[in-house]
Amino acid sequence: MMGPIKIPFWPPNLSICIQNWTPLIMHCKVFDKTRTRTMYVWNALFRALTLAGHGIETLNLYREMNSLGIPSDRFSYTYALKACVASECLISLLQKGKEIHAHILRNGFEGHVHIMTTLVDMYARFGCVSYASSVFDEMPVRNVVSWSAMIACYAKNGKPFEALELFREMMLETQDSFPNSVTMVSVLQACTALAALEQGKLIHGYILRRSLDSILPVISALVTMYAKCGNLELGRHVFDQMEKRDVVSWNSLISSYGIYGFGKEAIQIFKEMIHQGISPSPISFVSVLGACSHAGLVEEGKILFESMVKKHRIYPSVEHYACMVDLLGRANRLDEAAKIIEGMRIEPGPEVWGSLLGSCRIHCNVELAERASKRLFELEPTNAGNYVLLADIYAAAKMWDEVKRVKKLLESHGLQKVSGRSWIEVKRRIYSFVSVDEFNPHVEQLHAFLVKLSEEMKEKGYVPETKAVLYDLDTKEKERIVLGHSEKLAVAFGLINTNNGETIRITKNLRLCEDCHSVTKFISKFANREILVRDVNRIHHFQDGVCSCGDYW
DNA sequence: CTAGGGTTAG
Structure with a gap:
């Protein structure tokens, strides 16, 4: 007799595993007649796969389940939707998400808060703000989580005004949807994006009144908000007042000092963090290397970069390489920067070439800029900034024909130069x-x-x-x-x-x-x-x- | 077995 299936630790070879699992689940159905029990097994499998980032596999299995005539329940829908954005592949599963959306409506789940909130979040992660907001608007029932998901959608997709406006609306809804710490984090991000210091202070006041000021994510977001709104002292003050700190709080402070150009101080804070027994995360290194680069601390940056693997067993990602290219390139050591790219053990992505191109602009290096932009135009043909950078470099070299050519190239992709705006x-x-x-x-x-x-x-x-x-x-x-x-x-x-x-x-x-x-x-x-x-x-x-x-x- | 959030380069 077969007992209930236990999900083991996920073995590395997934596709083989799934082939073996599917008949097992069907088998299980034979032994375990109750439908809920069977659904539990399917859902548990979806969960394990989605958590591990194997969205495609989840969706394949989901399709298989449907073709067996087993209908989705409220749990499988949320997993399937999450699977669309939890994919390791770069292919867009937006279409798939829309199909599932249609299924959900057809099967009468439009009133289900969990599913609809997941739907809002899925569209948010695809950057489809108007889809997300129309789902949100149609929701018959909303709670804190749904409001927070929609506010986060605006905050993360370059719509900070809309995020603050929705927060205002939320506060007018007096029922059971009081903003909580999760909501406040997104609201603070919106203030950060707008550099709205006064607005941010008001939000800080609200956070204090609602006693949300001891929650780590909230404080980290506050530190970042104050620093990026141009008040480093207040950010530092909030940090100093913290009773407990984790690696993210430290990262906030390190990057805060970094963006002001206070590289030495950022390194000092980084060391102090380690001294206090907190291990740096990959993001700590992005922050501290970025700080070195802003301040021109080339040797210090190199030492830190080496310590990553040697001392902390953190292997550099594309972001770290991009920091190093920026650090060297900015310091007019463009050849060394190019060598870093050649020596990379992972595929150099657009971040890396973008850093190099940026440095070429500073030091007017036409030849290297042409090489970098060639790769960049292949990797991200619709990023207007890259064309503008190259045009800048040609303009500085008075190569006006080339400037015209790049501008045409830009327009041929239906793009235009983002115009400068200050507020x-x-x-x-x-x-x-x-x-x-x-x-x-x-x-x-x-x-x-x-x-x-x-x-x-x-x-x-x-x-x-x-x-x-x-x-x-x-x-x-x-x-x-x-x-x-x-x-x-x-x-x-x-x-x-x-x-x-x-x-x-x-x-x-x-x-x-x-x-x-x-x-x-x-x-x-x-x-x-x-x-x-x-x-x-x-x-x-x-x-x-x-x-x-x-x-x- | 279900939903939302912190720190990141140029």
């Missing part, structure tokens, strides 16, 4: 600027302000840097273009509309331009203002004519 929070309102902005009512005043400022600066030795301009124009024209950059408009707006002594906080969606960097340094001295600019990857803290990045970025 600033003044009196709890967010003001946004783009470089050529005819609709912003403040622009004329700001332009006049900047023209006057630039004249004054020129007398004091300022020379505009127009390398960032991708058009073959004369110097005067180029100067006019860089003077209208969104980050300069935002700084000017901040100077005019905030009080003396108030810190100005700007956020930009792209990398800060070189000319804007030197102008902001200048302003910080002559207007005697502290100015923080957060660009795509880091924070520049300007004070008294100096920037925390040490002009290395």
Whole structure:
């Protein structure tokens, strides 16, 4: 007689295993007549496979179950949906997910909170925000988890405004869907994305009132929020107040110091973490290597990279290699960076080539840039940033025909250059600027302000840097273009509309331009203002004519 | 046997 099947530790050769298992399960059905018992076995198998990341196998088995005429139950649906996103393969299982979605509706499960929430999450992970929100909107019953899933969907897919708006709506629903710690983490991420410091402080207040301030994920998210919103001190303060810390809390602090360009301090914190008995995770190394790279600490970075395997038995992933390429490339050791790629023991992905291309831009290396971009265009043909980087490099080398060619290439993929945008929070309102902005009512005043400022600066030795301009124009024209950059408009707006002594906080969606960097340094001295600019990857803290990045970025 | 969350490069 066969007893109940126990799921053993999963053996490595899955496909063979599944072939052996399927008849076993069918066999089991013969012995165990009750249907729930059989479903339990199927579901347990789905669970084991999905947890191990074998989405394809789960779905194959799921199909087999269906073809045997066994209907899904509420458990199998959630596993099948999770399997669509838990695949090791790169092929998209979105279509499969939609099919299961249809089955769910056809079989009358549209009122099942667990299944519908899983559905929201599945679409979220595919980046299909509108699908997720329409499922969410149609849900007859919602609870904290469903609300949190939808807020997380917005926060993770570049829709922070929508995330905060939904959170507001959630708070109005007074029934049984009070936000909990999981909700708050996503809400904090939305504040981080917007660099909305004041909003973040209000959320912090709410967290304190709801006594959610001792939950590790919440505190880590708080530390990151404060640091990335331009207030490292408050982030540090939250960290210091923690009673218990885990590796993620430490990672938050390490990367926080890193983005400001405080590399030595980041290394110090990394060492302190180990000293306190916490083993570094792979992400700790990404954070600390990133910090070295931001600060130009090449030798320190190399030593840390070597210690990964030797001391901590952590094998470098693509991300770690990308950090090393960035570290060396930025320091103008491009040949060494290229050697790192050649010596990689895993397939170099777009992250690695992207790092190399970025470094080529800084040091105007056309030849290497062409090599890197060739690979990049194959690996991620629809990433507009790569084309723009290459065009930048050609423009810097005055190779205007090539610039045109790359721009055409970009357009041939139906893409366009992401335009620069900066924003600033003044009196709890967010003001946004783009470089050529005819609709912003403040622009004329700001332009006049900047023209006057630039004249004054020129007398004091300022020379505009127009390398960032991708058009073959004369110097005067180029100067006019860089003077209208969104980050300069935002700084000017901040100077005019905030009080003396108030810190100005700007956020930009792209990398800060070189000319804007030197102008902001200048302003910080002559207007005697502290100015923080957060660009795509880091924070520049300007004070008294100096920037925390040490002009290395 | 069921749903949501922390830290990551450029």
